[in-house]
Amino acid sequence: MLKSKDENTENQILNAAENVFQRKGMDGARMQEIANEAGINKAMLHYYYRSKQLLFEAVFKKAFSLLAPQLNKVLNDDSSIEVKIISFTHNYISFIIKHPYLPNFIIQELNRNPDFILKMKDGKGFPNIKKFKAQVTAEVESGILKPIKGEQLFVNILALNIFPFVATPLIQAFVNIDDKSFKRLMEERKIEVADFIINAIKN
CATH class of the missing domain: 1.10.357.10 (Tetracycline Repressor, domain 2)
Structure with a gap:
């Protein structure tokens, strides 16, 4: 159950990041905005992805x-x-x-x-x-x-x-x-x- 919840949260983050990156671009996107879009706090976002660069790479790999x-x-x-x-x-x-x-x-x-x-x-x-x-x-x-x-x-x-x-x-x-x-x-x-x-x- 815990694993399922973790995967759901990660997918939630990746979907939110994709939306924000699409609107703002890499440079304009902010981690706080991505956290807000995902419905989580910034600390949890950083628990999954320590930086915007790592989050971008994850979004790119998912789409690719x-x-x-x-x-x-x-x-x-x-x-x-x-x-x-x-x-x-x-x-x-x-x-x-x-x-x-x-x-x-x-x-x-x-x-x-x-x-x-x-x-x-x-x-x-x-x-x-x-x-x-x-x-x-x-x-x-x-x-x-x-x-x-x-x-x-x-x-x-x-x-x-x-x-x-x-x-x-x-x-x-x-x-x-x-x-x-x-x-x-x-x-x-x-x-x-x-x-x-x-x-x-x-x-």
């Missing part, structure tokens, strides 16, 4: 643990590269629409603590592109795809999917849209990005 299996499944199944691009784009954009703060958090964390992502890379479930690269090479050699390296294609897919969420205010200003219209634009990109990449690489 939901995304990573989806990406790994896409990268390592037996579908064609074309189907992988469609699935990866759809899964990633759907996930980030639900967790819009994550791309900027990742960029901030990479700048502040590059070793953090290296620690995650060595952990279980981190996406592996080995099979993806081999498939790209095979489809290039068979004439399905134009000559391109698997690494370059993967970076292109990441860049086209990630950038709009990293630069949301800039894009909204350029195209003069509000939050609701931006979300609709991102939904449309599930098809637009996949089609753009596929048309660029297919023979």
Whole structure:
């Protein structure tokens, strides 16, 4: 019973922290505000997480643990590269629409603590592109795809999917849209990005 209560409290804290981080960002978030959101006192929050940095890492790992299996499944199944691009784009954009703060958090964390992502890379479930690269090479050699390296294609897919969420205010200003219209634009990109990449690489 005690273990169940501890897990419930920790999930309560992580959900509250995610909400506050989403509203205020990493720098603007305060531990007291997170404690208030979780309905606990600050001392209990510090009992679970001694610092905001550790709490952020826990929130990030929790969210990443939901995304990573989806990406790994896409990268390592037996579908064609074309189907992988469609699935990866759809899964990633759907996930980030639900967790819009994550791309900027990742960029901030990479700048502040590059070793953090290296620690995650060595952990279980981190996406592996080995099979993806081999498939790209095979489809290039068979004439399905134009000559391109698997690494370059993967970076292109990441860049086209990630950038709009990293630069949301800039894009909204350029195209003069509000939050609701931006979300609709991102939904449309599930098809637009996949089609753009596929048309660029297919023979």
